[in-house]
Amino acid sequence: MTKVATFPTGRGTASSTANAAPLVSFKGVDKVFANQVMALSGLDLEIRGGEFLALLGPSGCGKSTVLRLLTGLAAPTRGEISWSCERPEFGFVFQDPTLMPWSDVFSNVWLPLRLAGVSKEKARPRIDEALAQVGLSGFAKSYPRQLSGGMKMRVSIARALVTRPAVLLMDEPFAALDEITRLRLNDDLAALQSALGATVVFVTHSVFESVYLADRIVVMAARPGRAVAEIAVEAPPVRREGFRLTAGYAETCRLTSAALHVAMGEEPPSELTE
């Protein structure tokens, strides 16, 4: 993996943990599916506690497989995934909201606690808190069908937050949303992460989204999936819309786009390499 650029990270949580031992490290991880497709080949990756890590790459680069390996839903074919502590509590957000349509918002958010045997009444304060965090207080009794795409995604995020997970895994969560909703959710997620201090692993196709949100971007290439570049992002402690207008943001986007071109086996256009 080539280090394209390393900036000092501006965010308190990230810089204080940047030199700490990684929360989890992948060493030479291969993942071959039952149909012989090689999803990951020799992946080396470290995830640090409290950081916001974006996995950026084209379709088929194994980004989602990394998340499945982290949760333990899938096991590596070869190589090693080692945690510095016991495997933590996860929150998971899919590309689709993946809500239970037959349950109201309250019961959807209750699910992770319910499966752990927490009663409705005991769970209520936590559910109210999670709904407040995503700005959906007052929608507890609504059914998913009555909500917009963005609101459904907020419910999905509340469900992931309700267990107060140490690690939040997000698999292209905003890819299916319209641009306005997507930008708003980006802002809210940025604010939420700096408030919670959770480790976030965020899979995305979008250069701009990854630079806006992440402390560190790992660019992946496809067939077979592997990490090819790593970019640290310099940013103010709390990201607001103004960050998109800074020279640092533009520069990081340029570097990231160039790295993505290389990852896809193309020569980056000259305006990105100058």
Next chain:
Amino acid sequence: MKRDDLVGYAVPAFTLGLGLLVWEGIVRYFNIPPYLLPAPSVIIATLFTDWPTLSTSLWVTLSITLKALLAAVIGSVTLAVIFAQSRLVERAFYPFAVALQVTPIVAIAPLLLIYLTPSVAVLVCAFLVAFFPLLANTTLGLSSADHNLVDLFNMYRATRLQQFMLLRLWSALPYFLAGLRISGGLALIGAIVAEIAAGSAGQGSGLAYRIVESGFRLNIPRMFAALLLISVAGITIHVLLTALSHWLLAEWHESERGREA
């Protein structure tokens, strides 16, 4: 919306009324005797005069239909749940279910009449036709849970029972209800066909038996009256099951919701 509703009921009611009037008119104009084609008014009158006999028969047929449907629901759901636990069990038993389904019920009825008492044989016939759509739909429904939700349940270390009660059962519900609507109609058809197959061997009390009996006696108005009752029973079963489906799915399922304007 209100206007559309009115038109939605008024148009079919009007065409139905018109059809009956034309029927009545033709019978009266051409002086067709009731043993060839009774007028609607005669059929209605027969329904009233023969009500004691016909109502008893209606009750017999309905009770067979409902018992068969209930047995089919219990049997098919139980079997579908067993199928859902193991692919191997499903493979092993599915051929039997298919064989029973594709063999016409009229062909099985005489055999059942040898082994069983006529009333039980009729019940078993109705059960067999109602069983398969429910089994096929429920089996499909139980395996159709959103795979991301299944992953989510696994990630939160849900037990098999939790996954079944909170996820698979709900995912299967719309499929089950679609099967139930088909099976409700089929149970009635199965009961009627089996009664006719049983013929004079039957204890002779259901609506189908009344039709056969009236045919022998050339009591055509009563034949039509019995036929009318069967239709009404079929429509009622369909309407009730549709209402049940709407009641259970209205809050959340796509099929029960109109496009929001």
